[in-house]
Amino acid sequence: ETGVTQSPTHLIKTRGQQVTLRCSSQSGHNTVSWYQQALGQGPQFIFQYYREEENGRGNFPPRFSGLQFPNYSSELNVNALELDDSALYLCASSLRTRGNTGELFFGEGSRLTVL
Amino acid sequence: GDSVTQMEGPVTLSEEAFLTINCTYTATGYPSLFWYVQYPGEGLQLLLKATKADDKGSNKGFEATYRKETTSFHLEKGSVQVSDSAVYFCALASGNTPLVFGKGTRLSVIA
Numbered sequence A: 001e002t003g004v005t006q007s008p009t010h011l012i013k014t015r016g017q018q019v020t021l022r023c024s025s026q027s028g029h030n031t032v033s034w035y036q037q038a039l040g041q042g043p044q045f046i047f048q049y050y051r052e053e054e055n056g057r058g059n060f061p062p063r064f065s066g067l068q069f070p071n072y073s074s075e076l077n078v079n080a081l082e083l084d085d086s087a088l089y090l091c092a093s094s095l096r097t098r099g100n101t102g103e104l105f106f107g108e109g110s111r112l113t114v115l
Numbered sequence B: 001g002d003s004v005t006q007m008e009g010p011v012t013l014s015e016e017a018f019l020t021i022n023c024t025y026t027a028t029g030y031p032s033l034f035w036y037v038q039y040p041g042e043g044l045q046l047l048l049k050a051t052k053a054d055d056k057g058s059n060k061g062f063e064a065t066y067r068k069e070t071t072s073f074h075l076e077k078g079s080v081q082v083s084d085s086a087v088y089f090c091a092l093a094s095g096n097t098p099l100v101f102g103k104g105t106r107l108s109v110i111a
Helices: none
Strands: A005-007 A010-013 A019-024 A030-038 A043-048 A053-057 A066-067 A076-080 A087-094 A110-112 B001-005 B011-014 B019-021 B023-026 B032-040 B044-050 B056-059 B062-065 B074-075 B086-095 B104-110
Touching: A005 A030, A005 B023, A019 A087, A019 A110, A030 A066, A030 A076, A043 A066, A076 B044, B001 B086, B011 B019, B023 B086, B032 B062, B044 B062
Parallel strands: A010 A110, B011 B104
Antiparallel strands: A005 A019, A019 A076, A030 A043, A030 A087, A043 A053, A066 A076, A087 A110, B001 B023, B019 B074, B032 B044, B032 B086, B044 B056, B056 B062, B062 B074, B086 B104
């Protein structure tokens, strides 16, 4: 067990709705990364937060946004949901030192289904 | 950009068989290489890693050697068990860049 917890574990939404996914980082970690894993695919990097600021972003549209809080927990928000947003969303925390992100510890993910 | 290509699955083996899952990469510079494992219903777990050429990562009987000349990081295990059934992901990262994953290879081990 990594100490990274995500909620909810499963949820179902309809097209056009908005969703918020939550992640509690492992104690002592200051960096959180979010990944999208479509069925049968490898995880794709969405963005990373370090000290409450976005610090890198993958090829995802602006309707994917995030927050990192002072306690290093994090949220992923997706607006105007589309069917292709159906996926497992993975949160990973790490301890960033001297510009190196460090080893990632993943949560079990939130499985989003968009109907 | 950086990318990882790994053999397509699924791979089905009998218990105690030898396992190889191929992984090759394309990257600028000298990335670190990783194998992650995802057991059913669980998140990704780091299985092993190597940070420079000719390094060998090993864990739980699994091994992989960083081969710069062939840009490869193949995963091997001499004798698989039913409990090794999972999806295996090869990945790379350069410096502070995010992890780039392959598509994953599903392994099923039958008794």
